[in-house]
Amino acid sequence: MSLESAKKYGFIASMIQVIMPIVVLATLGVFYYQLFYQIISGQDFSTFWPGVLIGVSVAAGVVGVIGVILFLLSMHQLSNYYNEPKIFRNIIYGFLTSLIGGIIICVVAVVAIFVSFSSSITTITTDAEIVSSFISIIGIFIAIAVGAMILVILIGVFYWKAFTKLGEKSGVDTFKTVGMLYLIGSILQCVGIGAIICWISWIFAAEGYRKLQPQPTTITNATNYTATTTTTSSGKIYCSYCGIENDISNSNYCKHCGKPLHTNHTDT
Helix, strand or coil, X not given: CCHHHHHHHHHHHHHHHHHHHHHHHHHHHHHHHHHHHHHHHCCCCCCHHHHHHHHHHHHHHHHHHHHHHHHHHHHHHHHHHCCCHHHHHHHHHHHHHHHHHHHHHHHHHHHHHHHHHHHHHHHCXXXXXXXXXXXXXXXXXXXXXXXXXXXHHHHHHHHHHHHHHHHHHHCCCHHHHHHHHHHHHHHHHHHCCHHHHHHHHHHHHXXXXXXXXXXXXXXXXXXXXXXXXXXXCCCEEECCCCCCEEECCCCCECCCCCCEXXXXXXXX
């Protein structure tokens, strides 16, 4: 798994996150402009632009899935390249949180709204009951919105951890900026500006992937040295290999390492 492929996948995934929202918003703008123009001018409603909107939406969904796959591949390869499992682990936690959490919130929302409407239709008889039912439905939407916000912030925390760790390991501080922007954007989703901040973070991510460089390879050259046996006046000799004192009268070999006592050696 090469660094170059990880850079390429990450850069493409980031650019998809940057470009696709622009394409979708531009298509929506043209669609609503044509819709209002036809209504105001009294023209017959054309099915062309709705078809274009549906086509762009489907294409954006497919490209978005491809972008997610490329992003996961990139972070997995970088996690292996830098030998840091936390990079990919936090990304996969964030991905699974968004996938599973999103499904749970959608199911709960549909069931809660269906039950609320069903009970309202069968039991409402007075204006007070209508108001009470309306308030309960509003409460359901608020609870769903709060749950979604918590989910988004949790995902932001996972992505912040992953990008911060990638920045530390790669030495590219741009990734630390990406993580911080994504976290801030996730927290500020409730006020609307968060989506823009998250979108900006992907621009920095694309730049960060471009800046990634191979890690320098450290080559340690062995130092040549010559060790000489040392004999003392008391008939003792120090092994030139391990430095242990030996009695020269007992053996010509070191009692500790077994190497010859009278041979100078050079390590390379």
